[in-house]
Amino acid sequence: MQRYFIDEAIQVEQQVTLTGETAHHMLKVMRMQPGHRVELVTPDEQAFIGELTELDATDKTVTVTVQSPITKSVELPIETTIVCGLSKGDKTDWIVQKGTQLGAHRFIFCNSQFSVARWDDKKQAKKVARLQKIAQEAAEQAHRTHVPTIEWRNSLTAVAQESATIKLVAYEESAKDGEHAQLVQSLQTAQPGDRLLCVFGPEGGVAPKEIEMLAAAGFKMAGLGPRILRAETAPLYLLSAISYVTELATL
Amino acid sequence: MQRYFIDEAIQVEQQVTLTGETAHHMLKVMRMQPGHRVELVTPDEQAFIGELTELDATDKTVTVTVQSPITKSVELPIETTIVCGLSKGDKTDWIVQKGTQLGAHRFIFCNSQFSVARWDDKKQAKKVARLQKIAQEAAEQAHRTHVPTIEWRNSLTAVAQESATIKLVAYEESAKDGEHAQLVQSLQTAQPGDRLLCVFGPEGGVAPKEIEMLAAAGFKMAGLGPRILRAETAPLYLLSAISYVTELATL
Numbered sequence: 001m002q003r004y005f006i007d008e009a010i011q012v013e014q015q016v017t018l019t020g021e022t023a024h025h026m027l028k029v030m031r032m033q034p035g036h037r038v039e040l041v042t043p044d045e046q047a048f049i050g051e052l053t054e055l056d057a058t059d060k061t062v063t064v065t066v067q068s069p070i071t072k073s074v075e076l077p078i079e080t081t082i083v084c085g086l087s088k089g090d091k092t093d094w095i096v097q098k099g100t101q102l103g104a105h106r107f108i109f110c111n112s113q114f115s116v117a118r119w120d121d122k123k124q125a126k127k128v129a130r131l132q133k134i135a136q137e138a139a140e141q142a143h144r145t146h147v148p149t150i151e152w153r154n155s156l157t158a159v160a161q162e163s164a165t166i167k168l169v170a171y172e173e174s175a176k177d178g179e180h181a182q183l184v185q186s187l188q189t190a191q192p193g194d195r196l197l198c199v200f201g202p203e204g205g206v207a208p209k210e211i212e213m214l215a216a217a218g219f220k221m222a223g224l225g226p227r228i229l230r231a232e233t234a235p236l237y238l239l240s241a242i243s244y245v246t247e248l249a250t251l
Numbered sequence: 252m253q254r255y256f257i258d259e260a261i262q263v264e265q266q267v268t269l270t271g272e273t274a275h276h277m278l279k280v281m282r283m284q285p286g287h288r289v290e291l292v293t294p295d296e297q298a299f300i301g302e303l304t305e306l307d308a309t310d311k312t313v314t315v316t317v318q319s320p321i322t323k324s325v326e327l328p329i330e331t332t333i334v335c336g337l338s339k340g341d342k343t344d345w346i347v348q349k350g351t352q353l354g355a356h357r358f359i360f361c362n363s364q365f366s367v368a369r370w371d372d373k374k375q376a377k378k379v380a381r382l383q384k385i386a387q388e389a390a391e392q393a394h395r396t397h398v399p400t401i402e403w404r405n406s407l408t409a410v411a412q413e414s415a416t417i418k419l420v421a422y423e424e425s426a427k428d429g430e431h432a433q434l435v436q437s438l439q440t441a442q443p444g445d446r447l448l449c450v451f452g453p454e455g456g457v458a459p460k461e462i463e464m465l466a467a468a469g470f471k472m473a474g475l476g477p478r479i480l481r482a483e484t485a486p487l488y489l490l491s492a493i494s495y496v497t498e499l500a501t502l
Contacts, residue, residue, distance in 0.1 A: 098487075101479070102478070236487050
């Protein structure tokens with residue numbers, strides 16, 4: 001069933017009138033008819049099933065009668081922020097699209113020492129708006145109730161000041177014999193509601209000085225297995241591992 | 252360090268002469284000089300460090316002196332085959348590139364009932380060759396010793412006859428209270444050297460008749476968390492989870 005984020009609170013049996021892009025998508029892209037059912041998600045992240053009762057192609061409005069709440073929890077129990085040093089090309093798009101499907105709560109993009117791409121203050125507003133749109137579409141497709149927020153920081157120094165329960169940097173590490181990997185240590189003690197923030201370097205990685213600065217700010221270095229992952233793949237590994245541990249293995 | 256797959260066996264202190272695409276990449280793309288070090292991987296999946304001792308731009312040959320073996324294990328302990336119903340567009344490229352980084356052992360692409368794209372016998376040879384090249388490049392970048400093989404089957408009925416220790420279909424499932432998810436059950440009992448094969452549907456999913464046929468052939472339905480993953484994201488979730496369980500959590 002198609003899912004839409006709407007900008008007002010609703011309740012069961014209420015009729016809600018939708019306009020703008022949402023109505024356009026229902027009428028023109030999906031060619032929905034009266035009786036068609038959709039999922040609506042409110043700004044406070046409550047999901048409902050509703051039925052289309054009136055469609056007005058001239059006014060471009062759609063009226064939906066709210067039928068029942070959806071109570072199934074679909075958000076990662078650990079609120080995960082993905083911090084990425086800027087990579088080349090459309091990798092930011094991919095990170096946001098796939099990372100949203102896999103449950104990221106928030107994305108922070110930032111200039112870093114080894115970033116090839118740079119965003120200046122003027123460019124970043126446009127980029128963030130574009131990525132926010134990608135996040136919303138991906139959240140609708142993934143049937144989430146939370147749209148990840150997209151943020152921008154000028155450097156990793158600004159990121160180091162973020163507060164979180166678990167602060168990690170994805171980093172090549174050779175785990176010693178008999179010692180659990182850092183990621184496993186962090187996830188084994190994590191509780192639902194904890195906030196995890198993980199920094200991922202651009203293609204060239206995180207610079208030694210940046211690593212030093214993040215370590216001083218309480219970040220732990222976490223390896224993600226023995227293979228070299230590219231900048232856009234590593235965040236997906238982390239999110240999948242968190243889902244496996246907190247959503248599948250703990251049932 | 253740059254890694255290359257070569258087509259002959261080598262040993263320490265031997266001099267090996269490289270030609271063709273490998274020499275071209277060293278000379279023209281990487282502009283390597285004598286003294287530059289590279290990693291070479293043989294057809295029997297042994298990796299070595301070597302030093303460039305002679306470069307001949309006219310003959311387009313490079314001579315490498317083999318210095319030392321690399322013994323670190325970089326392959327997933329569970330040999331994982333990703334089976335994908337054909338998806339639209341360049342999704343197959345992405346699945347192979349990212350799945351190779353994450354440790355897939357083999358990919359099988361196949362027509363399935365809900366596939367929008369179709370490959371006929373003529374088309375498939377060209378597609379498989381192209382994907383095999385993507386797999387090799389991704390394996391080099393990920394510093395793997397195994398290049399995943401790319402195969403083609405005409406239908407999921409042919410896939411059902413594959414033998415494997417663990418046979419799964421990625422499928423929306425609502426795990427019951429107090430019951431471990433199927434994927435967790437499968438991975439908890441898996442042993443190094445086991446072969447896991449998992450079927451992923453195209454955009455429209457696996458058809459009910461195909462599910463029935465695979466279930467009859469011993470495949471188990473495995474959910475991958477509560478969010479709806481797209482066709483190209485689900486295999487990456489599986490591979491990441493297998494790596495986490497078998498490479499990070501069991502140290």
